[in-house]
Structures are given as C-alpha cells and as structure tokens.
Amino acid sequence: MHATQALILAGLALASQASQAVPLSEDFNLQVKLTAVSDYRSRGISQTLGDPAAQLELTLLHNSGLYAGVWTSNVDFGSAIDAEGNRQTLKTRQELDSYAGYYWQISDVFNLDLGYMKYSYPKNSEFNMSEVYAVLGAYDAQLGVSYSNDVENFFGKHQDTLYTWLGYKTVLPAEVGLELRYGRNDMKDPAFFAHDGSSRDAYREWQVRLTRDFIGLTWGLSYIDTDLSQSECASWYGYGDSCSATVVASVSKTF
Secondary structure (H helix, E strand, O other): OOOHHHHOHHHHHHHHOOOOOEEOOOOEEEEEEEEEEOOOEEOOEEOOOOOOEEEEEEEEEEOOOEEEEEEEEEOOOOEEEOOOOOEEEOOOOEEEEEEEEEEEEOOOOEEEEEEEEEEEOOOOHHHOEEEEEEEEEEOOEEEEEEEEEEEEOOOOOEEEEEEEEEEEEEEEHHHEEEEEEEEEEEOOOOOEEOOOOOEEOEEEEEEEEEEEEEOOEEEEEEEEEEOOOHHHHHHHHOOHHHHOOEEEEEEEEEO
C-alpha cells in the first residue's frame, strides 16, 4: 500500500507548486511525478517481492488547500493459500490509489493535512481498502496517523488497522536531504505468528533516506527495516524476506 508518500504529498506539493507544478488557471495547478525504485516498500514491507517498480502520480492542487489525485505502481504479491488450502498465484500486477484532502497552513511553522485514500488492486479486489489520514507538521517534523476499518483478514472479515508514524526532514551540507521515519502498524488482532507459536497485533518499521537533486532529477538512497521476524512476516505477507532490512535506490522527476 502506498502510504507514507501519500500522507505527506499535499504539504510538499503545495509548498513547491510555484516551481514544480503545471499551472492550469489562476486557482488550479497540476503536479506530475515520475518515480523509479529498486524495491517498492510500503510501511516497511516489499510490494514487489524485492523487484523494481515504476510509479506515476498526478495531483490536482487548488489554492485554497484542497487537492485530489491518483497514484499507480506495479506490484507483485506472488502467491497465497486459498480457503481450501491450495496455493494460488495472485493475478494483480497494479496498485491504483485515489485520494483527496485538505492542506491547511496554520502558521509559518505549523500545518495540517487531512484526507481520504482508496487503494485498489485490479484482478484481486479482495485487497482493496480505504483509510482516512491526518498529518500534523511542525517545523521540520511530522506526526501522521492513518485509520482503516475495511482491511480483510485471514477469514474474509473486516478489521481495524491503525498506522502511526513520526518523521523528520532536514538538509545536510552539500544540499543532501535527510529524511527519517519511525512507524507502527497495528492490526488490532493477532496477525503475525512466529515459529514458537507466539503472535502479536502490531509491528514497527523505520527508514533513513538521503536525497540529492542532480541534472534535474531527485536521487534517493534509503535504508528500510522492520522488527518482524521471517516467520512473522511470512504468516501475514506470505514471504519471510519481504520485511527484512534492505537498501532502496530511487530516482524521480516532478513537473
């Protein structure tokens, strides 16, 4: 699921719309972002089984702070065990997200982003879900929360999920950007099972990212990890190494 990037999208887009958006009228601007990553990770978990992904984001911005957009990426969830105990290859190869929200610049140092996001997976609609989110920004830090009550569990029933995260951004010498994030994803019910029979409802994930603009592109290098063991990861996501520590390279262009 495309989470963190979408949560901070409005603030970044509205703050930079003068230089990184296509003006449509006096009130509306369109932002287009193209991204390539060596591994599509969301909330610390690989959505492509460790393979690269190409992503496209379109956001319509209004001067009032209202915004709406779509985001898409290739995905690969491999296979899963069905209700009869048989392993079936999952057909979806695309994630398509739509979102809308309101960005409020409260003061020079405080801002608030409120919105709604819908995740869709063609050919595997059982993964579709929606959530509401809020992000409070203060100086260079952000506190975000996302809530959903339509995530489908092992038994085909909906359950609540709550994702909270704390982020920080700054600029280092040589115009190198530094981004830090620490998050907690709570499924509200036992979801992650270890080999010893223990289980837990939630896991933690973190990311350290360096960025640098060069030849009109933004280059990034991220270290991403979670506190899930391989058995816990496989019990929910199907593959033990989808939650392991990794380094992700990225390049993006914003218009």
